[in-house]
Amino acid sequence: MNIKVILSFMFVFYLVNIEAQNKHIAELEVIYRMKYVGDSLNKSSIIEGDMILLANNETSIYFNPQMVDYYKYLDEQALSINSKNLNVTNLPSIPKIRHNVLREKENIISTIPLGRYHYIFKESKLNWELVEGKKEILGLECNLAKVKTESDVYYAWYAPVIPIPDGPFRFKGLPGLIVEVYNRNKTIEFSAISISKTDKPIDPINDVAVIKLNNKDQFLKIREQYITDPFQNNTLNREIKNRITKRINNWNVFLD
Numbered sequence: 001m002n003i004k005v006i007l008s009f010m011f012v013f014y015l016v017n018i019e020a021q022n023k024h025i026a027e028l029e030v031i032y033r034m035k036y037v038g039d040s041l042n043k044s045s046i047i048e049g050d051m052i053l054l055a056n057n058e059t060s061i062y063f064n065p066q067m068v069d070y071y072k073y074l075d076e077q078a079l080s081i082n083s084k085n086l087n088v089t090n091l092p093s094i095p096k097i098r099h100n101v102l103r104e105k106e107n108i109i110s111t112i113p114l115g116r117y118h119y120i121f122k123e124s125k126l127n128w129e130l131v132e133g134k135k136e137i138l139g140l141e142c143n144l145a146k147v148k149t150e151s152d153v154y155y156a157w158y159a160p161v162i163p164i165p166d167g168p169f170r171f172k173g174l175p176g177l178i179v180e181v182y183n184r185n186k187t188i189e190f191s192a193i194s195i196s197k198t199d200k201p202i203d204p205i206n207d208v209a210v211i212k213l214n215n216k217d218q219f220l221k222i223r224e225q226y227i228t229d230p231f232q233n234n235t236l237n238r239e240i241k242n243r244i245t246k247r248i249n250n251w252n253v254f255l256d
Helices: 003-022 065-081 218-230 238-249
Strands: 028-037 044-055 057-065 100-104 107-114 117-122 129-137 140-148 153-159 177-183 188-197 211-212
Touching: 028 100, 028 177, 044 065, 057 065, 107 218, 117 218, 140 177
Parallel strands: 117 211
Antiparallel strands: 028 044, 028 188, 044 057, 057 100, 100 107, 107 117, 129 140, 140 153, 153 177, 177 188
16 A cells, blocks of 8 residues: 555544544533523522533533532542541532433433433424514524424524524524524523633533433323322322422423
8 A cells, every 4th residue: 555545544534533523522602591480370480590502513512500510519529528427418409400402413312300310312303483583682683483392382583693503402403593492481481691602522411310211202201200299109208298299280381
């Protein structure tokens, strides 16, 4: 094999290697303010938090940075604490928003907390409808689209000038970055508050107590059972069980 052929192979390998590396390096960091009301009859039950999307054209990760800090703290404590003198009273409380979503090309993988576990499953494809509407958000001219999920109808404003088909949670696949999305009753809202270039790595979140499911239908059935009986023969104090069960039974808004 002559030197030109060898160099050609080396060059091709180099390009493939660079492409593989860049696949998991973000081009864009978007911070979204998320607002969620789990009980539509009690608007004071709102949960708010800032979520991060790290994305490029091929892949992305959407997550709560507080969960990353929480897991980092647990890892550090696990390495430094003597198990004989373990004191759990100093552990920080777990963040209220714990879901994350990984995109690999057309595959959208959601990790959703429910009770003591995190359930991971592949999302079904969203069939967006482009509709009439234009407005400016963060200085970007945006177009309107809508989509029906398993439990609701959502409206999304996307910016064609940023040609990355991504957005918060599972809301991806439009011809431009989604900068705002909400359901019809606005009990669930995501609004971009900053968009910047970045070269941060796109790393999956290493959740604990993960159960992998074959599809989303399995998760929906598990959730239905959980709402009906969240403790399932747990020996927790009856008064506490009744209070928590009543709160869970009031859920009528779901982030699907």
